[in-house]
Every structure is written in C-alpha cells, then in structure tokens.
Amino acid sequence: MTDDSLLTIKEVAATLRLAEKTVYAMASAGEIPAFKIRGQWRVRTSELKRWVDKQPRGGGDGGR
Numbered sequence: 001m002t003d004d005s006l007l008t009i010k011e012v013a014a015t016l017r018l019a020e021k022t023v024y025a026m027a028s029a030g031e032i033p034a035f036k037i038r039g040q041w042r043v044r045t046s047e048l049k050r051w052v053d054k055q056p057r058g059g060g061d062g063g064r
Helices: 009-016 020-028 045-054
Strands: 034-037 040-044
Touching (some): 040 045
C-alpha cells in the first residue's frame, strides 16, 4: 500500500481499532479526512497518517 492509496471505512476502522459505525460517524461529521466517491467513503492513507500524528497524546480528555 502506498501513501496515495485509498482506504475504505472498514480498513480505516481496522487500522484505528474502532467500530465501523464509529468511523462512519466520524467521517460524516468531518472529524477524519474522508471524502465520498459515488456515496462510498474513502480516506487517503497519507492523510490518515497525518491526522493520527496530529491527535493529542495522553489522558487529557478526562478518561474518555
């Protein structure tokens, strides 16, 4: 997989170890860098890596 490859919601969910429903909701809300192709969500591998790297570290979210 190259940095320009596209991931499905299922693949993003597996990568982030989240439920597909959660990733779909995050994509719909604009919380992750996703876009639609004919109604199906896709995420560029390079953009997902950048997004993950920008996420805050540690337990600063009150334990959620």
